[in-house]
Structure formats: structure tokens, C-alpha cells
Amino acid sequence: MKTIAIVGGSKGIGAALVELLKDSCELLVFSRTEIQTNEHIKHFQLDVLKDALPDTPRLDGLVYCPGSINLKPLNRLKIDDFQEDFNINVLGAIRVIQHFEKALLTAGGSVVLFSTVATQLGMPFHASIAVSKAGVEGLAKSLAAEYAAKIRFNVIAPTVTNTALAARLLRNDKQQEAMRQRHPLKTYLEAEEVAQFAKYLLSDHARAISGQVFPIDAGITTLKT
Numbered sequence: 001m002k003t004i005a006i007v008g009g010s011k012g013i014g015a016a017l018v019e020l021l022k023d024s025c026e027l028l029v030f031s032r033t034e035i036q037t038n039e040h041i042k043h044f045q046l047d048v049l050k051d052a053l054p055d056t057p058r059l060d061g062l063v064y065c066p067g068s069i070n071l072k073p074l075n076r077l078k079i080d081d082f083q084e085d086f087n088i089n090v091l092g093a094i095r096v097i098q099h100f101e102k103a104l105l106t107a108g109g110s111v112v113l114f115s116t117v118a119t120q121l122g123m124p125f126h127a128s129i130a131v132s133k134a135g136v137e138g139l140a141k142s143l144a145a146e147y148a149a150k151i152r153f154n155v156i157a158p159t160v161t162n163t164a165l166a167a168r169l170l171r172n173d174k175q176q177e178a179m180r181q182r183h184p185l186k187t188y189l190e191a192e193e194v195a196q197f198a199k200y201l202l203s204d205h206a207r208a209i210s211g212q213v214f215p216i217d218a219g220i221t222t223l224k225t
Contacts, residue, residue, distance in 0.1 A: 001026055001040075003058060003107075004202060007048055007096055008065030010035045012163030013114070016195035017063060028056065030096075049092050059103035061202040063112045064093040068132070069165055071125040082128050089132040090139065097143070104151045110206070112198045113140050115157035115213060121221045133157070137213050144211030152210040154201050159217040161189040184219030 003026040008014040010031035018029055018041065027041045030048055037043050044054060048066075068085050070077075093113055097104075104111065115133040118126040137155050144153040160166050160179055170176050170188075180186050194216060200206055201214075215221055 002060035002202075003028065003056065004061040004063065005030065005056075005059055005096075005100065006063045006065065007031075007092070008067075009043075012065065012165055013158075013161065013191045013194045013198070014063070014065035016191035017065075017198050020192070020195050020199050025060075028054070028059075048096055049087060053096065053099045056100070056103050058107045059100050059109050060107045061110045061112070062096065062100055062104060063198055063202070064096055065114060066092055067114055067116075067165060068129060069169075070128045072128070073125055074127055077128055082131060085128045085132040086135065089129075090135040093136065093139065101151075105147075108150065110152040110154070110202050111140075111143075112201050113153070113155045115155045117157055117159045117215055117217045117221050119157065120215065140213070141211050148210065152201075152206070154206075154209060154211070155213040156194060156197055156201070157213055157215045157217070158189050158194050159183065159215075159220055161191055161194055163191050182220065183217075184223040184225040187218050189216060189218070 004021060005028040006014050006017055007030045009018045009029035010033045018027060021027060022038060022040055029035060029041055029043045030046060032047055034045060035043050066088050068088050070081055070085055113136050115136050118130040119134045119137060140153040140155045160169055162170060179188050
């Protein structure tokens, strides 16, 4: 049975991934809020940016789910906003990857990180989050080369996903319909759809895939209809 660490496993995509893997993998779940556990889930209630992380001898997969949606015009963004988004999205991932490097090397593990369609599609008010997530993509590509044939690194870049993080973008039926109409496929994402792709990237079926950024975008970055 594989051992998978999921950072940010109490909400959204992370929680959906825990649900998908809870009966087939040993899970180490990190979050600041409690979750329901079973015999295969070990939960660590902590902040990965500053708290001590546990050790494990072997780690087959690592998924870093924390993110932010800090949508403001540039003249309302402070340097602290950029720093906070960078800390959450990039430095947190780096700290976790560094801590579990040996365990991932032992298993020949797979790391899955998250970006956004806003790194490919210029979107107003997304400066801070786009900067941070572009950093995530650069990190994954660099580490995929550095650890080639030892650890795989890939990134999923979703469009708007129906999670608590995006709740203010999908507050009512009118906003939800408008969001669907913005996308060529006339839909946005549910957390389980994204989690299913993360599950695939963690699996042996994806053993030849590394250094890639995968948009799950309902066509918004590539299609004009």
C-alpha cells in the first residue's frame, strides 16, 4: 500500500483527494483544521509554513494543495499581499518538499502541485496569485529536471473550482451561470474532477510523466467559440 502525504487535506481539492484515496493508501494529511480519520489516515494539525513536520521513512506521493485567491487591482495590492501569496503557494511547497526529499527518493515518489489558468491567460486583478503560481510552475519544472528518474514533479492548473476558496465567485445562481458562460465548455470544475487527475499523476500509470503543467480549464485558455 502506497503512502501519500496531502498538505491541505481538510478542504476543497485536498479533501476530495483524501476521500478518493482513503481506502487504498496510507495517508498523511496535514491541515490546520481537524478531519475525520480512519485506519489508513494519520492527521497532523499544523501550519506547514512554521510548525515542525513529522518524519516518515518512505513517501510514494506528495500533494501540496494550499492556495489563495487574492483578487485586487494593482493599486490596492501591498507588498505584503504578494509576500503572503508567495509564502502560501511557493515557500510552503518548498519547505515540505525539502523535508520529505529523502522519503520521496526512497520510494521514487511523485509530487503534485497546483497552479491556475491565470498564469497562461491574462486576467485582471490576478497579479499576486499569477506571480505566485507561475513560481510554482517554474519550481516544478526545475525540480523535475533536477530529480529526473528519481522523483516526478507535475502541476495541475485548474480553472474556477467549486470549493470554499472560490465561494465568493460562485455566491448565487447568477454568478454560477455567468461563470459557466465564460468557459467554452459551459462549465466550471468540481473538486473531485481535479482530485481524480491528481490521483492519476500519483499512480504508476503516470510513471513517464514529469515536468508538466496540465490545465483543466473547460477550454478557457485554448478555445474560442
